[in-house]
Amino acid sequence: MAGRVAVVTGGASGIGRAMAKRFVDAGMHVVIADVEDEALQTTAAELGVVGIRTDVADAASVQALADASVERFGTVHVLCNNAGVGGGGVIATATLNDWKWVLDVNLWGVIHGLHAFLPLLLANDDGGHVVNTASMAGLTAWPGIGPYNASKYAVVGISETLAAELRGSGVGVSVLCPGVVNTNIFQSQRNRPAELRNPTRNPGARAANSQVTNMVGIDATIVADHVHDAIVDDRFWIITHPELLTHVEERTHSLLDEGRR
Numbered sequence: 570m571a572g573r574v575a576v577v578t579g580g581a582s583g584i585g586r587a588m589a590k591r592f593v594d595a596g597m598h599v600v601i602a603d604v605e606d607e608a609l610q611t612t613a614a615e616l617g618v619v620g621i622r623t624d625v626a627d628a629a630s631v632q633a634l635a636d637a638s639v640e641r642f643g644t645v646h647v648l649c650n651n652a653g654v655g656g657g658g659v660i661a662t663a664t665l666n667d668w669k670w671v672l673d674v675n676l677w678g679v680i681h682g683l684h685a686f687l688p689l690l691l692a693n694d695d696g697g698h699v700v701n702t703a704s705m706a707g708l709t710a711w712p713g714i715g716p717y718n719a720s721k722y723a724v725v726g727i728s729e730t731l732a733a734e735l736r737g738s739g740v741g742v743s744v745l746c747p748g749v750v751n752t753n754i755f756q757s758q759r760n761r762p763a764e765l766r767n768p769t770r771n772p773g774a775r776a777a778n779s780q781v782t783n784m785v786g787i788d789a790t791i792v793a794d795h796v797h798d799a800i801v802d803d804r805f806w807i808i809t810h811p812e813l814l815t816h817v818e819e820r821t822h823s824l825l826d827e828g829r830r
């Protein structure tokens with residue numbers, strides 16, 4: 570990892586911040602990208618990394634991030650498509666803007682990242698690695714967060730496709746599927762664009778009480794260690810809460826039982 574260049578979206582907070590710190594500790598050059606400017610500047614200064622304001626929902630903004638990273642460091646080796654927002658609500662009552670906001674950031678953010686950065690990674694003589702942040706909610710559907718589940722299932726599907734397509738290319742792919750991590754995810758409304766607001770959701774409020782928000786989270790540094798090791802070992806699945814895989818097992822059993830009946 571030492572001497573290589575990493576770009577982490579959503580790097581101003583939570584898991585992205587912890588990944589950026591872990592990469593700095595490994596001797597990497599790091600760019601963090603985030604839409605929340607003040608947190609971005611503070612985190613960049615604290616970690617001693619480059620901070621570039623980026624809206625991952627905007628293709629041009631992500632392309633500008635790629636261009637600025639190349640201008641600064643010559644290339645990019647590790648791309649962490651990590652920026653994300655939580656929730657979206659119960660499907661029966663979610664507004665179209667609830668869907669649009671969550672999918673714009675969580676799904677289109679990943680697509681924009683791949684579109685802008687894959688040519689750089691694939692052109693490297695010394696390869697590269699993509700880490701897409703999905704969630705346990707990309708492997709099993711939790712009630713109350715339909716748009717979020719949709720976005721994360723899509724990120725898992727994109728990652729599996731990409732891994733198959735890039736086999737032998739020198740660019741590895743991992744998908745990060747954590748359970749609950751102690752971050753600012755439950756205050757995601759803070760970064761919601763005004764034109765996509767849902768007046769019933771208070772920007773300052775913690776997400777509604779639910780099965781997910783009541784879970785006790787792990788520290789983001791633990792997640793960052795998993796990510797670092799998965800890149801080094803070139804492993805696809807990054808599972809930080811293996812105890813939650815029982816839900817995946819139940820889902821798979823129900824699929825096989827009903828599908829083969």
Ligand SMILES: NC(=O)c1ccc[n+]([C@@H]2O[C@H](COP(=O)([O-])OP(=O)(O)OC[C@H]3O[C@@H](n4cnc5c(N)ncnc54)[C@H](O)[C@@H]3O)[C@@H](O)[C@H]2O)c1
Nearest residue numbers: 579582583584604605624625652653704749750752753754
């Ligand atoms: N915290 C958890 O329990 C958990 C569990 C599974 C997956 N995840 C995923 O981890 C990733 C990181 O989230 P976190 O938990 O660290 O939350 P966080 O809110 O602490 O950090 C997310 C960061 O993304 C940034 N962001 C939001 N919208 C953006 C946009 N349009 N463009 C650029 N940056 C934007 C935020 O400003 C913030 O700094 C997300 O993809 C999230 O879905 C989190």
